[in-house]
Amino acid sequence: MAVLDNKKISFIGGGNMAQALISGLVGCGIKPNLITVADPSSDAREQLAAKGLSTVDPMADPKSAVIGADIVVLAVKPQMMKVVVGAFADVLDNQLVISVAAGLSTDLLSNMLGGYSNIVRAMPNTPSMIQMGATGLYGTDNISAEQKELATAVMEASGLVMWVDDEEHMHAVTAVSGSAPAYMFYFIESMVDGAVALGLDKEQASALAMQTMLGAAKMAMNSDDAPAELRRKVTSPNGTTQAAVESMQANEIGRQISEAMQACYDRSQALSEEMSK
Ligand SMILES: NC(=O)C1=CN([C@@H]2O[C@H](COP(=O)(O)OP(=O)(O)OC[C@H]3O[C@@H](n4cnc5c(N)ncnc54)[C@H](O)[C@@H]3O)[C@@H](O)[C@H]2O)C=CC1
Numbered sequence: 665m666a667v668l669d670n671k672k673i674s675f676i677g678g679g680n681m682a683q684a685l686i687s688g689l690v691g692c693g694i695k696p697n698l699i700t701v702a703d704p705s706s707d708a709r710e711q712l713a714a715k716g717l718s719t720v721d722p723m724a725d726p727k728s729a730v731i732g733a734d735i736v737v738l739a740v741k742p743q744m745m746k747v748v749v750g751a752f753a754d755v756l757d758n759q760l761v762i763s764v765a766a767g768l769s770t771d772l773l774s775n776m777l778g779g780y781s782n783i784v785r786a787m788p789n790t791p792s793m794i795q796m797g798a799t800g801l802y803g804t805d806n807i808s809a810e811q812k813e814l815a816t817a818v819m820e821a822s823g824l825v826m827w828v829d830d831e832e833h834m835h836a837v838t839a840v841s842g843s844a845p846a847y848m849f850y851f852i853e854s855m856v857d858g859a860v861a862l863g864l865d866k867e868q869a870s871a872l873a874m875q876t877m878l879g880a881a882k883m884a885m886n887s888d889d890a891p892a893e894l895r896r897k898v899t900s901p902n903g904t905t906q907a908a909v910e911s912m913q914a915n916e917i918g919r920q921i922s923e924a925m926q927a928c929y930d931r932s933q934a935l936s937e938e939m940s941k
């Protein structure tokens with residue numbers, strides 16, 4: 665992470681996503697005292713200060729986290745973004761701004777920031793907390809190769825990074841990775857409920873379901889076989905897996921997953937439209 669050496673990184677908003685990214689950065693060796701977090705919640709500030717980070721109350725002092733920072737990560741809810749950034753936009757001075765907000769385009773962010781254009785848009789996910797995140801990044805043509813490298817380093821501290829060329833693809837990134845840990849947790853919850861209904865206790869069921877999800881994902885990542893082929897290799901003719909998969913197919917689980925992702929995509933687009941009014 666040489667590119668981040670001695671770089672000062674400020675987070676505007678210190679909630680779930682910011683804390684996940686900060687864990688990744690600290691886990692990668694970034695010194696906590698180079699990270700500042702602005703959050704109005706005194707509880708959040710106390711928790712972050714206990715980890716050695718500098719904290720600021722943006723209600724009392726909205727600008728100091730931004731002045732002197734090299735990188736400013738915007739991690740507040742999309743609906744609050746305009747008001748929050750309006751309080752410090754005038755002191756931006758060559759910092760790289762990374763926004764993790766769902767649905768907010770670089771154009772819209774630039775408008776909110778009074779025309780400032782050193783903006784990279786990111787869509788990370790919460791497994792960043794354990795450096796197993798997956799982040800989509802998009803930058804306009806204004807972004808230099810050096811700034812791209814900086815944004816890549818900030819996000820790579822938490823896991824995989826994938827740049828997209830078309831900003832519209834950020835909605836798809838949200839559907840396939842940004843929001844997707846929730847689908848995976850839902851799947852685990854359902855498997856645990858199913859196993860408990862079949863007689864296992866919750867602890868046994870949780871351990872088996874989670875290890876299986878992790879094992880299957882790792883196996884798919886490391887295998888030359890496509891997931892469909894790996895599935896075929898589990899499925900003995902007329903065996904137990906076939907019964908389960910046929911039940912899923914009869915219930916059109918694949919179509920239902922695609923529909924859920926479409927709903928996510930549509931909501932991301934709608935958020936964008938709502939915010940630009
Ligand atoms: N949670 C997730 O899995 C993901 C979230 N995101 C994006 O990350 C952003 C933050 O989401 P979460 O962390 O989940 O929300 P959160 O509610 O956990 O965090 C937002 C934080 O902003 C703080 N805040 C409120 N007013 C502020 C102000 N004036 N200045 C500074 N901070 C202020 C709140 O106190 C809170 O700690 C959103 O834009 C969301 O779209 C993106 C990818 C994944």
Ligand SMILES: O=C(O)[C@@H]1CCC=N1
Nearest residue numbers: 765766838842843844
């Ligand atoms: O649900 C949301 O809107 C945010 C963005 C992606 C994950 N969480």
